[in-house]
Amino acid sequence: MSDIGKVRLRVPSTIKPGEVVRVRSLVIHPMERIERDKQGKVIERNYNYIDKVVVTYLGKTVATFETTQSVSENPFFSFTFRATDPGQLKVTFTDTTGGKFEGSADIKFS
């Protein structure tokens, strides 16, 4: 899949200062699950799945997700943050093979 690492972020279209905003994020990723051989033994290898998601707003970490293979393919996460100042909201996904995928949204007040 060439789409691996595509990040989508959804923030509400209008944000008022000081409001608690709910954000939805999605990344295209296979989140490989453990495979077993015919004897039912786990095949040991480095499975490629996202194990860390970091949400930063104005450079400060708001939330950190530590995830395992029990999270669905193309993982979806939602979270909240308090919009105090206009600035950048950034979500970084890290997988076990060193892949790093970023998505960002500019928070503006209207």
Added chain:
Amino acid sequence: MRGWCESRRRPEPTRRSVLRALGTLGAAAAVGTLTGPRPARAQALGQQETVEAAMKRVFGTRAIKDGSALVKLDVPLIAENGAVVPVSVEVNSPMTPSNYVKHIYVVADKNRIPVVTKVTLSPEAGQAYVGENVRLGETGDVRAIVEQSDGTLLQVKREVKVTVGGCGG
């Protein structure tokens, strides 16, 4: 890739297969690589174990209180597709620097890897809310365990019926 569905039961070990496995693993065990090469970070959270072992490893012997008054765990009653089950956790918390929700754990009891996610929140989040899609191998309880900044642990449990297993690891 999908052939070896994780939710499928492991075949019962026979005496012969156990002996064979012991023989081949003997050398590996001697050098201490029985678990094989795994990134250290993944080992910290995503281990294959029973839910009791996972709870003991993550929380030790700390008391876990019932949090149904404060914690709202939103899961479907019946999940038709275990591969994608939306779960959301909302905690009634002021989220001030002195009193906020520090961690939210999502645990699926019947999964081979029971600890699904550990979320670390900061007071800047404004509200203790997380949502995500999880895999569920089979019908079983889903728990949300909330750790507050003063160290109290609160737990809420709900059963989810899974029609088609999501091979949840």
